[in-house]
Structures are given as C-alpha cells and as structure tokens.
Amino acid sequence: MFTTLLASVPLWAIYAVLSAVFASLVAIFGKIGITGIDSNLAVAIRTIVIVFFAWGIVFWQGNAMDTFKIPRFSFIFIFLSAIATGLSWMFYYKALQLGEASRVAPIDKLSIALVIILAFVILGEKPTLGNVLGGVLVTAGVMATVFIK
Numbered sequence: 030m031f032t033t034l035l036a037s038v039p040l041w042a043i044y045a046v047l048s049a050v051f052a053s054l055v056a057i058f059g060k061i062g063i064t065g066i067d068s069n070l071a072v073a074i075r076t077i078v079i080v081f082f083a084w085g086i087v088f089w090q091g092n093a094m095d096t097f098k099i100p101r102f103s104f105i106f107i108f109l110s111a112i113a114t115g116l117s118w119m120f121y122y123k124a125l126q127l128g129e130a131s132r133v134a135p136i137d138k139l140s141i142a143l144v145i146i147l148a149f150v151i152l153g154e155k156p157t158l159g160n161v162l163g164g165v166l167v168t169a170g171v172m173a174t175v176f177i178k
Contacts, residue, residue: 141163
C-alpha cells in the first residue's frame, strides 16, 4: 500500500520533501556549529564544503564541461541567485547565532510566501486558491511563532 501511494507522488514533490528535511538540519546543525564563532566565518566554511560537494557531484555525473555551454542570460541569473543565496545564508546564520532556532527558522520560511507572490508578479504564474491560502497560512504560522509565547 505504501509503495502504491509513493508511486503516485510526483518526483518533484519527493525532492521537495527531502529538501525540507535537510533544510531543517541546516538550522539544527548550524545553531550547534556557530556556538562561540563568528557567523560569517561559519558561512564561509559551509560554502567551501558546498563547493566541493556540488562540484564533486558534477564531475561524478560527467557534465562539468557543460559549464561552458550555459547561455549568458542563464549564467547572469544563476550568478544573481548565488549572491542572494550568500546574503540569505549570512543573515540566517547571524539570526541563528542571536536567536532561537525554533523561532529563526520559521521566520526564514516567510520566503515561501514571498516566492508565491514573486512567482505571480515576476514569473507570471497564475494564483490558485491552494497557493494563496498556503501562503497566508505560512505567514500566520510565522506570526504565531514570533508573537505568541
């Protein structure tokens, strides 16, 4: 029965759940790891590990040379995404250093509601009841986490 249920789940949804699982570990491991060190140093160390990990996978897959085939337009937006990622990580780690992981991580997940809005505005995606309601509920959950003690 479980196998049948799992077979009906789109592959992208499985990857998204795995992303959420590992993102939760980012908060927990990061909070433990930054104890007594500068948060920007922690981000720099984390970044080095990610660089080796990601390039290791690319070389293992055998598509490192495809780097030279990336169109300039795509490369610019990948570059901008990398800058946004770096800034996000730096602010996230500083927030983790100063605050409780159980409160910082939910605020960080306001990005969900922001992505939904930006997907409508910038990408031209069509709003659905499900994603609008989901964005509102995520925002309400974050507000409850921050303001209700």
